[in-house]
Amino acid sequence: MRVTVIGTGYVGTVTGACLSYFGHRVTCVDTDAHKIEKLRRGEMPIYEPCLDELLRLAAAQGGIDFTTDLAAPAAESDVIFIAVGTPSLETGEANLCYLEAAARSIGAAMDDSRFRVVVNKSTVPVGSGNLVEALVREGIRESHPGDLKRIQFGVASNPEFLREGNAIGDSLYPDRIVLGAEEERTLAIMRELYQPLVAQSFEAPAFLPRPHGMGPVPVVTTTLTSAEMIKYAANAFLAVKIGFANEIANICERVGAEAPEVMAGIGLDARIGARFLNPGVGWGGSCFGKDIQSLLHTAREYGYKSMLLEAALEVNRAQRQLVIQKLQEKLFILKGRTIGLLGLAFKPETDDLRDAPSLHIAERLLQMGARVKAYDPVAMKACRELHPALRIHYCESAREAAEDADALVLVTEWQEFARLDLRELANSMARAVLVDGRNLFDPEAARQAGFDYCGIGRPQRAPRNGAVPVANHELAR
Numbered sequence: 145m146r147v148t149v150i151g152t153g154y155v156g157t158v159t160g161a162c163l164s165y166f167g168h169r170v171t172c173v174d175t176d177a178h179k180i181e182k183l184r185r186g187e188m189p190i191y192e193p194c195l196d197e198l199l200r201l202a203a204a205q206g207g208i209d210f211t212t213d214l215a216a217p218a219a220e221s222d223v224i225f226i227a228v229g230t231p232s233l234e235t236g237e238a239n240l241c242y243l244e245a246a247a248r249s250i251g252a253a254m255d256d257s258r259f260r261v262v263v264n265k266s267t268v269p270v271g272s273g274n275l276v277e278a279l280v281r282e283g284i285r286e287s288h289p290g291d292l293k294r295i296q297f298g299v300a301s302n303p304e305f306l307r308e309g310n311a312i313g314d315s316l317y318p319d320r321i322v323l324g325a326e327e328e329r330t331l332a333i334m335r336e337l338y339q340p341l342v343a344q345s346f347e348a349p350a351f352l353p354r355p356h357g358m359g360p361v362p363v364v365t366t367t368l369t370s371a372e373m374i375k376y377a378a379n380a381f382l383a384v385k386i387g388f389a390n391e392i393a394n395i396c397e398r399v400g401a402e403a404p405e406v407m408a409g410i411g412l413d414a415r416i417g418a419r420f421l422n423p424g425v426g427w428g429g430s431c432f433g434k435d436i437q438s439l440l441h442t443a444r445e446y447g448y449k450s451m452l453l454e455a456a457l458e459v460n461r462a463q464r465q466l467v468i469q470k471l472q473e474k475l476f477i478l479k480g481r482t483i484g485l486l487g488l489a490f491k492p493e494t495d496d497l498r499d500a501p502s503l504h505i506a507e508r509l510l511q512m513g514a515r516v517k518a519y520d521p522v523a524m525k526a527c528r529e530l531h532p533a534l535r536i537h538y539c540e541s542a543r544e545a546a547e548d549a550d551a552l553v554l555v556t557e558w559q560e561f562a563r564l565d566l567r568e569l570a571n572s573m574a575r576a577v578l579v580d581g582r583n584l585f586d587p588e589a590a591r592q593a594g595f596d597y598c599g600i601g602r603p604q605r606a607p608r609n610g611a612v613p614v615a616n617h618e619l620a621r
């Protein structure tokens with residue numbers, strides 16, 4: 145099929161690469177000429193493992209190209225995806241200006257040569273499918289009013305569930321595909337588009353083999369409104385689940401229980417599940433915060449106050465502050481102290497800094513008069529460019545971030561940090577304080593290496609004889 149994807153961000157580029165890898169002919173469109181130039185040169189505008197390899201294969205399969213001009217590819221396409229950003233406004237409401245502009249341009253580019261499906265992949269509030277339909281019509285009316293009756297199209301909602309850092313794996317081997325539409329004709333085109341994905345009939349790329357035992361991908365077919373709601377409900381649930389783990393961890397710390405052990409004990413209950421139960425410095429990223437804000441805004445519009453979702457935001461804010469409290473407990477005075485941050489990205493394997501806990505922690509420390517050094521394997525360039533006012537001293541390595549520092553804070557659980565020589569780090573510091581914000585390290589090993597260690601939900605006490613400490617990152621996988 146002929147496909148256009150509007151927006152070459154984390155979602156659009158990955159969607160375009162995968163669809164083209166399945167054999168569809170894809171054009172990716174963005175208003176950001178700089179991004180398009182990079183993609184044309186084969187350079188990645190974002191850090192996402194395996195994306196460059198998949199794009200190379202995609203070019204040889206269905207074919208993929210990049211442009212700033214929407215009109216020509218949209219006119220030729222059977223399916224047009226909208227994958228533009230939907231950031232929060234001050235009120236918490238989703239900013240739909242990019243979506244609205246894209247929908248109008250699609251209308252302007254349409255003719256009556258075929259039936260097309262306009263697919264909303266951006267995360268949008270309930271009712272946005274109707275809005276897209278209205279705006280496409282407006283686009284048609286404005287540019288060729290005489291054709292309004294003859295031009296036919298359907299609107300679908302196809303929310304995206306990929307996790308940055310694992311986006312290609314999540315897109316090639318998803319848990320489910322959600323398709324929301326009001327018309328069978330629209331759904332039939334979407335089923336045809338995703339047939340290779342649903343049947344898993346494509347050849348798995350050598351660098352990312354198909355998970356053992358994977359069968360056909362379940363397709364959940366719904367109304368437009370339900371599909372839009374599914375995306376918000378999924379993100380809200382995951383954020384609440386992490387918030388719950390953080391609350392239990394805070395209680396564990398007070399009563400002398402080990403949070404990772406508690407999470408292992410509850411996570412094995414099939415009704416609960418072990419993933420997203422890792423206590424830490426709180427969630428971040430471009431989605432959870434903005435999507436909960438947007439859902440709360442929608443609920444308010446309908447006269448409903450969601451106490452649970454409001455609490456999820458509050459718990460997360462407090463969790464970021466916990467790092468500062470732990471540093472104060474260890475060092476008393478933060479003014480004039482040097483704090484080394486390990487990790488800046490909101491999670492490992494991405495350069496995305498949107499709503500990253502590291503930014504909040506660095507900002508608070510700087511406000512309190514501390515000096516902040518930081519090392520991140522990939523996100524330092526983005527941090528320098530996007531947050532020039534943040535007076536962070538960027539380091540070449542974790543060792544440099546630790547050198548002469550009064551405390552180290554593990555903010556992002558990059559696997560390379562798990563392999564650090566803790567003794568060497570501790571020896572190089574002015575004071576060997578380690579706040580392990582993701583429970584990445586074994587507390588005993590850290591203490592034996594010379595660190596004054598504290599994790600999240602891990603009270604300071606000697607382990608029982610024979611007890612096997614559960615590392616948090618083992619539970620996360």
Ligand SMILES: NC(=O)c1ccc[n+]([C@@H]2O[C@H](COP(=O)([O-])OP(=O)(O)OC[C@H]3O[C@@H](n4cnc5c(N)ncnc54)[C@H](O)[C@@H]3O)[C@@H](O)[C@H]2O)c1
Pocket residue numbers: 150151152153154155156173174175176179227228229230242243245246265266267268304305306307308430431
């Ligand atoms: N990033 C994720 O992990 C993720 C996961 C699931 C869903 N989502 C949702 O997907 C959507 C996109 O997220 P993202 O992270 O890819 O955003 P992004 O900011 O990385 O990319 C959006 C892109 O859209 C482009 N754009 C804006 N207006 C345009 C227009 N009129 N025409 C062409 N291009 C335009 C921007 O230049 C930008 O490159 C959001 O609604 C987000 O909530 C994101």
